[in-house]
Amino acid sequence: MSANADSHHHGPVDWPQEEHVGEITAGKLGMWIFLLSDAFSFSGLLLAYGIRRGASDMWRCSEELFNQGLCSWLERPEPELGINFTAGLTFLLICSSVSMVMSYAAVVEKDMKSAKMWLGLTILGGALFLCGQMQEYFGTFAFIFHHEGLIKEGLIFGQSNYATTFYAITAFHGMHVLTGVTYLTVMWIKMLKGHFDDGNANMIEIAGLFWHFVDLVWILVFTLIYLIPL
């Protein structure tokens, strides 16, 4: 049995060189395969969004169109999406991505104090992103942002392609952020217990792959859903 097959081995993994995949560990390769399958899920949603939007004569029922009586099935016009607020959330995810790689780097350098701090900041960034999404949907923090949320403004899931694709895609991404925050919190607890003190950053790198993927997908969602003009 090789040293890599020993599940109780916590030291730096000496993974054998392989002709095609190099020194990539089985866990890392497994995460890549999972992420590619997940990318297909997001691709399906984004392609459906593109097809619906491309085929639509009227994407968002603005106040002007509503007043012309062009969207009689709605009780009120649909709100615009807040670009500046979401740009802030995008920046937050970018910050959490860099704190994730800094945590990984600190584990490799066996600087566990920094590693714990950076990973904690990454989790905080993810949690704040989720709070931002709650504010965007429900106006949970309206006392800070003075915005009552998209649902109260009339953007209701199921009432139009604009609303439905928006919630389906951003909520699916939000579920990934929630999963990522949970995953990283487990890693952080392991770190606090000294699990990575030997400098073996493989598990942190695998968790980081998931977190960076969440960031990468948001980069595309932000552009396609929020920035492309109506």
Added chain:
Amino acid sequence: MAVNKKKYWQIFAWLTILTALEVGVVYVPGVSITALVSCLILMAIAKAALVAYHFMHLSHETKMVRNGVAFCLAIPAVYAIALIGEAAWRLLS
């Protein structure tokens, strides 16, 4: 695997600059929709590639792994291009 913290901060700076440019370009008046959408999509792809290549350490992987990832991600992109092409053909014919 060796870590290059300076590189990570450089990538962070690029991601921030590109995000600011993306948001800024939306507010520039007089830009045609085609130019704006092309510009936004190119910047988004550049940002995604920076994250995948540097933060997800694809730069450290073998050519086989890098090409495997790129090939899989190219499938939906090719499908999107085919759909856009088909829609454009229907509009023009």
